[in-house]
Amino acid sequence: MDLHNHTRYSRDGTMTPQELLERAAARGVDALAVTDHDCLRGALECAALAAADPSLPRVIVGEEMASCQGDLVGLFLTRQIPGGLDVLDTISLVREQGGLVYLPHPFDSLRRATMAPDWVDRVAAAADVVEVANGRALTWEANRRALQLASRHATRLGAGSDAHYPGEVGRTYLELSSPLSLGVPSAFLRGLRRARPCATRPLVGLSRSWFFCLRTGLLMALRRRSGLHGADGG
Ligand SMILES: [Zn+2]
Numbered sequence: 001m002d003l004h005n006h007t008r009y010s011r012d013g014t015m016t017p018q019e020l021l022e023r024a025a026a027r028g029v030d031a032l033a034v035t036d037h038d039c040l041r042g043a044l045e046c047a048a049l050a051a052a053d054p055s056l057p058r059v060i061v062g063e064e065m066a067s068c069q070g071d072l073v074g075l076f077l078t079r080q081i082p083g084g085l086d087v088l089d090t091i092s093l094v095r096e097q098g099g100l101v102y103l104p105h106p107f108d109s110l111r112r113a114t115m116a117p118d119w120v121d122r123v124a125a126a127a128d129v130v131e132v133a134n135g136r137a138l139t140w141e142a143n144r145r146a147l148q149l150a151s152r153h154a155t156r157l158g159a160g161s162d163a164h165y166p167g168e169v170g171r172t173y174l175e176l177s178s179p180l181s182l183g184v185p186s187a188f189l190r191g192l193r194r195a196r197p198c199a200t201r202p203l204v205g206l207s208r209s210w211f212f213c214l215r216t217g218l219l220m221a222l223r224r225r226s227g228l229h230g231a232d233g234g
Helices: 017-026 041-052 087-096 117-126 140-153 185-194 202-226
Strands: 031-037 058-067 070-075 100-103 129-134 156-160 173-175 196-198
Touching: 017 031, 017 041, 031 041, 031 070, 041 058, 058 087, 070 087, 087 100, 087 117, 100 117, 100 185, 117 140, 129 140, 129 196, 140 156, 156 185, 156 196
Parallel strands: 031 058, 100 129, 129 156
Antiparallel strands: 058 070, 070 100, 156 173, 173 196
16 A cells, blocks of 8 residues: 555646556555645546546545645545645644545655654644655655654554656555555554555665656646646646
8 A cells, every 4th residue: 555646736746647546556556545736636536547447556535735834645535625724724624524644754854845843743743644654765764763753653654655757656655464444534544553664775765766856847847838737736
C-alpha cells in the first residue's frame, strides 16, 4: 500500500489518473492514496476508474493541502479543502468530513512546503498518521527523525512514494500480510498497526530526487509558458 501519490492535477505531476493506477498495478501495489496538491479531482477520477476495473489498485481519496505552516495530507476525503489556510483550520476541515490527518515528510528540510519546525510536534500530536518513509526523502535522517516523532506521539506509521512521475510509483510503501479494508477510516487506522514501512535506498533517492527537481521544474516552466493551467488544481 502506497499512501502518497500525485497525478497531473498537481501542478508538478505528470501522470494521468489511468497512468498512475496502471503503473501502481504493474508495481504490485494493492491500494494507494491519491493526494494531489490542493485538488481532489485526480483522486476522485482514480477512485472511479478503480471501481470500474478490479485489475487496478484500490484507491483512497486524499489531498495534500498547502497550509500556512506547511503541507498536510487528508485521507478519506469527499470534499476538496482549499490550500492557504491555517494548519489547525485545515485539520478541522479534514475531521469535519470524517477524514484522517496524515503528516507528510515532516523533516524534509530542503522542501519549501515541509511543516514549519516549530509546528511539527503540535501537528503530529493532532495527526493520525506520520509519514516515516517518503520516496523523495534525500537522506535517511529525515525518515529516522519522522519515526522518532511518530513514536513520541504514538501515531500510526505511514509510507508513500510521493510519486509525481511514473518511475517513482510504488518505490516506498507499507507492507501488509493481508489487504486492509478501505471501507471505514477508523478500521483502516487500526489495521495500520500491522503495516511495515519500506523505503528505497537513500543514494538512489538522492540521485533521482535531483532529477525530479529538474524534470518537474522544466514541466512547470513549460506549463507557465504555454498557459496550460487547467490541470493545476490550485
Ligand atoms: Zn506530495
